[in-house]
Amino acid sequence: MRTRIKICGLTREEDVDAAVALGADAVGFVMWPASRRAITPDRLEVLAARVPPFVTRVGLFVDQTPDLIARCAGALDLLQFHGEEPPEACDLYGISWIKALRMREDIDLARETERFAAARGLLLDAYRPGVPGGTGECFDWSRIPAELAGSVILAGGLTPDNVAQAVARVKPLAVDVSGGVESAPGIKDHRRMAAFIECASRAAMATGTLDGLAPSGIDD
Numbered sequence: 001m002r003t004r005i006k007i008c009g010l011t012r013e014e015d016v017d018a019a020v021a022l023g024a025d026a027v028g029f030v031m032w033p034a035s036r037r038a039i040t041p042d043r044l045e046v047l048a049a050r051v052p053p054f055v056t057r058v059g060l061f062v063d064q065t066p067d068l069i070a071r072c073a074g075a076l077d078l079l080q081f082h083g084e085e086p087p088e089a090c091d092l093y094g095i096s097w098i099k100a101l102r103m104r105e106d107i108d109l110a111r112e113t114e115r116f117a118a119a120r121g122l123l124l125d126a127y128r129p130g131v132p133g134g135t136g137e138c139f140d141w142s143r144i145p146a147e148l149a150g151s152v153i154l155a156g157g158l159t160p161d162n163v164a165q166a167v168a169r170v171k172p173l174a175v176d177v178s179g180g181v182e183s184a185p186g187i188k189d190h191r192r193m194a195a196f197i198e199c200a201s202r203a204a205m206a207t208g209t210l211d212g213l214a215p216s217g218i219d220d
């Protein structure tokens, strides 16, 4: 499967337009007020309205209220939970959700995978105490069990310089980047976004993530 690409932490119209034009499969919006990339629900409506069909609009939440999440859900295609949202509560909003897990040294991935079995996917991210996401740090990708790798969204410290290696080594379902394509928190650098998407796409093709397909995509 082709590795999908999510550009996260968007706050400006021009950056949303650039991410879509460059071929991002998903765009992420941080709804947690303490983040330097946070936007308001009103701003989310404005930015999400610029995203065409077939590009997934992802809202990021950290232990936030059901009312706020329900307020945002109308502008989103996917919820990304970073807090301790109980699995059963996530079904309240009527749209799909993914669970972000921070790779603490003592994480029990088998247990967490079972606990969040109802999620559409797991996003594996770096761990820094007190920081729910957007750390700009990598974690040891070899810690991802082989049987899980193809179904996870890989996040944490990805950049145009390391994303090809990440795709080749992990072959994840998707890669997720925020800080690695910025000139400042929440301000995306369009050249870095273009380089990231190019490098990730080339690596996905090179690693045969389209196994079994002839170059034309049709068996000869």
Ligand SMILES: O=C(O)c1ccccc1NCC(=O)[C@H](O)[C@H](O)COP(=O)(O)O
Pocket (backbone or CB within 6 Å): 008, 009, 028, 030, 032, 035, 036, 037, 060, 061, 062, 082, 125, 132, 133, 134, 135, 136, 137, 155, 156, 157, 158, 176, 177, 178, 179, 180
């Ligand atoms: O990006 C944030 O500021 C953020 C704040 C609170 C919760 C989640 C947040 N981001 C989550 C993401 O999905 C980021 O893209 C991911 O953590 C990777 O960030 P980076 O290491 O900067 O590429």
